[in-house]
Amino acid sequence: MSLKLAVPSKGRLMADTFDWFAARGVVLQRTGSDREYAASVSGVDGVELILMSAGEIPRELSAGRVHLGVTGIDVIREKLPLWQDEVVELAALGFGHADLILAVPKFWVDVESLDDLDAVAAGFRETHGFRLRIATKYHRLVREHLRAHGVADYQIVDSQGATEGTVKNLTAEMIADITSTGATLEANHLKVLKGAPILCSQATLLAARGADWSGVNDTFRALSAKLDLPDADLG
Numbered sequence: 001m002s003l004k005l006a007v008p009s010k011g012r013l014m015a016d017t018f019d020w021f022a023a024r025g026v027v028l029q030r031t032g033s034d035r036e037y038a039a040s041v042s043g044v045d046g047v048e049l050i051l052m053s054a055g056e057i058p059r060e061l062s063a064g065r066v067h068l069g070v071t072g073i074d075v076i077r078e079k080l081p082l083w084q085d086e087v088v089e090l091a092a093l094g095f096g097h098a099d100l101i102l103a104v105p106k107f108w109v110d111v112e113s114l115d116d117l118d119a120v121a122a123g124f125r126e127t128h129g130f131r132l133r134i135a136t137k138y139h140r141l142v143r144e145h146l147r148a149h150g151v152a153d154y155q156i157v158d159s160q161g162a163t164e165g166t167v168k169n170l171t172a173e174m175i176a177d178i179t180s181t182g183a184t185l186e187a188n189h190l191k192v193l194k195g196a197p198i199l200c201s202q203a204t205l206l207a208a209r210g211a212d213w214s215g216v217n218d219t220f221r222a223l224s225a226k227l228d229l230p231d232a233d234l235g
Contacts, residue, residue, distance in 0.1 A: 001215035002048035003223065005041070006060055006069040009051035013203060016095040017070045024227050044226055046219035055079075062086045064210035067220070072096055074178060074201035078138050087206040088232050096203035098178040100138055102145075103190040105167055105174070113194045114149045117174075121153040124173070135159040135172035138198070142176045145198045164188040207234055 007028065008014045018028045025043045030051065032038035039049040050066060057069040058079040070093065080086050104111050111120055124132040135157045136142050142156065157172045164184050166172040176198065179185055185192065205227075213220065213234055223229075 001212075002046055003068065003216040003219040004048050004050055004066040004211075006050045006052055006057050006066040008054040008057070008070065013054055013070075013072075013096055014051070017093070017203065020093050020095070021227070026223065026226050044219065044223045046216065047223060058083075058087075061206060061208040062210070064208050064212065067208055067211045067213065067216060069206050069208070070203055071206070072098070072178075072201045073204045074098070074100055074138070074141070074199055076204070076206065077199065078141050081140065086209055088209060088234060089204055090207055090229050090232055091205045091227065093203040093205060096201070098180045098201050099197035100141060100176065100178050100199040100201060101197050102134075102142075102176050102193045103164075103174060103179075103185050104193065106189045106191050108191075111193070114146075114151060117193065118149070118151045118153075121151060125153055131155040132174070133157045133172040134174050134176055135163050135166035136176035137163070138176055138178075141198055164190060205229075207232055209234055 007017045021028050027042045028049055029040050030038070031040050039051050041047040041049045052060070054071045055075055057071040058076050060066045061069045062080055073089070076083050076087060104117070108120070111117055121132045132154045134142060134154055137158065137160050139156050139158070146154065157166065159166055159172070163175050163177045165188060166175060167190065168188060175190065178201065182192070
């Protein structure tokens with residue numbers, strides 16, 4: 001039985017993940033073309049590398065079909081409501097940094113904070129006949145954050161891409177999205193609400209509590225020693 005390690009299949013996140021492991025003596029390698037998903041691991045015996053979309057990795061960890069996975073912690077906390085019961089954070093990898101923020105049009109000069117937003121949201125429905133719309137793909141995290149800050153009069157508009165453009169296109173009044181530099185927000189004349197972000201995210205190595213660890217304990221110990229991972233309770 002092999003220990004199954006799932007990592008992102010393309011882009012900067014895959015490259016940085018490969019570099020992080022290689023720096024610790026574990027070489028992850030794509031063995032096929034860019035259209036293939038064949039891969040290999042050297043440096044530790046008994047590890048099977050699985051390449052897949054970063055957004056699919058939380059599902060595979062939750063189902064126990066992979067033992068370990070690398071993805072953004074934002075995706076984990078959005079897609080797994082009981083994430084602490086399903087996965088264990090083994091290591092923050094130090095790349096893929098991004099903040100989940102709320103942003104409004106710059107011309108909303110009276111809206112700088114969540115308190116301001118609560119007041120505007122209440123009046124918006126009376127004026128326009130519908131709730132203020134927030135475009136995002138992070139439905140759960142946004143709702144939890146706004147509930148914690150007493151903001152209630154809004155609606156979520158699903159956006160799986162080009163979220164910053166929804167305000168210009170008049171399909172939403174504001175957005176909640178991941179940002180690393182803020183350049184796209186600036187280009188679309190949006191400003192971030194003051195205060196702490198909804199979530200500070202980065203790429204993270206996680207273990208699945210529900211996976212079958214009975215045949216891979218020795219492999220996991222060997223890999224943990226290579227990667228200098230902390231002891232983890234996976235029961």
